[in-house]
């Protein structure tokens with residue numbers, strides 16, 4: 001048994017077929033966690049779909065209506081970069097429910113891992129870059145609404161800047177946003193996060209960790225968040241097709257574990273989500289995400305309790 005819960009639903013699959021986004025990855029991660037004996041079935045929680053009230057704390061009624069009725073304009077569909085379908089919309093609502101459930105369990109157990117989510121490019125009124133609904137923001141707003149937390153910190157390690165996160169929380173002092181990403185990459189327009197760590201092309205493990213960890217420490221100490229939401233992109237990997245950084249698999253695991261330990265040694269609950277990963281070999285993307293759960297397990301063992 002893991003000392004925390006994993007949140008997963010079969011409906012996380014975005015059903016994209018042949019697409020650079022391997023949307024079957026959630027099922028493959030779920031299966032590998034079981035096959036490798038890292039988790040057993042009792043470790044998993046099946047989330048409910050987020051309610052429309054939950055979604056509407058972040059997104060505009062106009063955008064929610066368009067998604068539900070399939071009335072996106074051509075340019076809105078093109079920005080989203082994934083084919084619109086009812087199943088796609090359902091997958092985003094379930095993913096948001098998953099990050100809410102992961103956050104709720106994190107408040108009890110110190111960790112909560114959504115085996116999905118991290119759709120950090122979604123804006124209140126439009127979607128882009130494979131992201132229609134910002135599950136992390138929806139979860140933060142729900143926990144704030146319930147009085148479970150006041151202040152949240154988002155640590156986004158996807159190779160692409162967390163533009164949706166930055167835009168949603170731009171004027172909100174209750175949420176501290178940190179994004180470490182490749183500067184010379186999507187999105188072209190990067191609205192400012194609380195802290196943006198812009199990396200040159202080709203940065204490897206050592207420089208990456210030496211840039212990230214002091215910023216995470218300072219953020220935790222100055223801001224004192226009630227929860228840390230981790231967007232654990234697999235795409236800073238050196239074999240990624242959409243990324244231009246050069247982290248190794250070991251470096252990525254060290255990245256996850258180091259952030260988790262910094263939070264847990266200060267008794268801050270950690271909520272993990274996965275975001276992007278476009279390795280040439282899908283198995284590599286799966287392994288990097290599985291390693292995030294292993295890093296959480298190690299940190300939870302070292303710093304038990306909520």
Ligand SMILES: [Zn+2]
Nearest residue numbers: 158159160276
């Ligand atoms: Zn990405």
